[in-house]
Amino acid sequence: MGLTYKDAGVDIEAGYESVKKIAKSVKSTFNKQVLDNFGSFGGLFQPDLSQYKEPVLVSGTDGVGTKLLLAIELGLHKTIGIDLVAMCVNDVICLGAKPLFMLDYVGIHKVEPALMEEIVEGIADGCRQSGCALIGGETAEMRDVYKKGDYDLAGFVVGIVDKSTAITGESISEGDSILMLPSSGLHSNGYSLARKVAEIVQDSAKQLALKKELLVPTKIYVKHVLDLISKYQIDGIANITGGGLYENVARVLSDKYNAIIDYNNWERLPIFSKLQEIGNISTKEMLNTFNMGVGMVIVVKESVATEILKNEPDIKKIGAIATGSGDVIINGI
Numbered sequence: 001m002g003l004t005y006k007d008a009g010v011d012i013e014a015g016y017e018s019v020k021k022i023a024k025s026v027k028s029t030f031n032k033q034v035l036d037n038f039g040s041f042g043g044l045f046q047p048d049l050s051q052y053k054e055p056v057l058v059s060g061t062d063g064v065g066t067k068l069l070l071a072i073e074l075g076l077h078k079t080i081g082i083d084l085v086a087m088c089v090n091d092v093i094c095l096g097a098k099p100l101f102m103l104d105y106v107g108i109h110k111v112e113p114a115l116m117e118e119i120v121e122g123i124a125d126g127c128r129q130s131g132c133a134l135i136g137g138e139t140a141e142m143r144d145v146y147k148k149g150d151y152d153l154a155g156f157v158v159g160i161v162d163k164s165t166a167i168t169g170e171s172i173s174e175g176d177s178i179l180m181l182p183s184s185g186l187h188s189n190g191y192s193l194a195r196k197v198a199e200i201v202q203d204s205a206k207q208l209a210l211k212k213e214l215l216v217p218t219k220i221y222v223k224h225v226l227d228l229i230s231k232y233q234i235d236g237i238a239n240i241t242g243g244g245l246y247e248n249v250a251r252v253l254s255d256k257y258n259a260i261i262d263y264n265n266w267e268r269l270p271i272f273s274k275l276q277e278i279g280n281i282s283t284k285e286m287l288n289t290f291n292m293g294v295g296m297v298i299v300v301k302e303s304v305a306t307e308i309l310k311n312e313p314d315i316k317k318i319g320a321i322a323t324g325s326g327d328v329i330i331n332g333i
Contacts, residue, residue: 043135081122183295258324
């Protein structure tokens with residue numbers, strides 16, 4: 001008998017079984033705008049444009065970096081999909097866009113239906129949290145590319161915003177307040193350094209506890225930020241991902257202004273102090289690598305900030321906009 005596709009490393013039957021297992025999770029994200037054609041060659045989405053004068057589509061794509069390696073090492077796969085969704089939707093809401101639908105891609109050494117079910121359950125959870133439909137995806141079994149036990153994830157999201165209300169940062173001006181929404185932890189950035197720090201810990205139980213703590217899923221800000229947008233005039237939004245405050249706040253600044261941030265204006269989560277102490281990492285390096293407890297930044301006029309701070313106890317003011325040249329300056333470090 002000749003060679004089969006399974007002999008070459010691709011198990012079609014396992015793929016079929018995976019599709020059956022993930023169907024319920026995927027369909028749990030559907031809304032009235034999704035035309036249910038699960039399993040077809042493409043996802044169909046009929047957007048309700050009645051509330052938009054000049055609808056603009058906003059797209060984004062991302063992965064979860066080497067955080068995946070911790071999930072694989074620990075065999076904990078149920079939240080890594082939340083991270084995937086968060087990394088995508090938290091970007092598009094920076095433009096004021098409401099996420100509409102998402103697609104995922106899973107590249108894997110070997111398709112295992114139970115594993116696929118765990119991963120996609122997490123993705124579906126993230127989509128439900130962000131009001132976003134998971135309308136399609138792709139699973140690629142590639143044993144010659146990924147070693148045994150390995151997989152990779154990528155996500156693609158499309159959102160919508162009215163052109164006149166898109167948040168571009170153009171209205172940011174001197175004296176504006178810089179506010180922060182707290183993070184849930186590292187989110188999905190800086191894990192090459194975080195994993196290296198974890199390996200320094202000699203006590204196996206403490207190392208395991210630290211690694212589990214590092215798997216806390218990325219916070220999804222969609223509903224909170226869209227609620228803020230509906231109530232207040234927001235001039236700029238920055239998702240604090242790779243590069244920390246320095247790199248990401250700069251993305252919403254013109255070359256006429258600086259962001260002046262005071263490091264003493266918010267409390268760091270214990271996980272950051274732990275990593276810094278174990279790894280003997282400088283504060284500047286920490287700020288260049290991690291979000292340091294600041295998950296999202298919004299820039300508003302001072303009068304708007306007063307109202308937000310009165311009504312939103314979790315939000316803190318961490319700085320202000322000053323005349324400058326597009327730099328982010330963090331004092332008190």
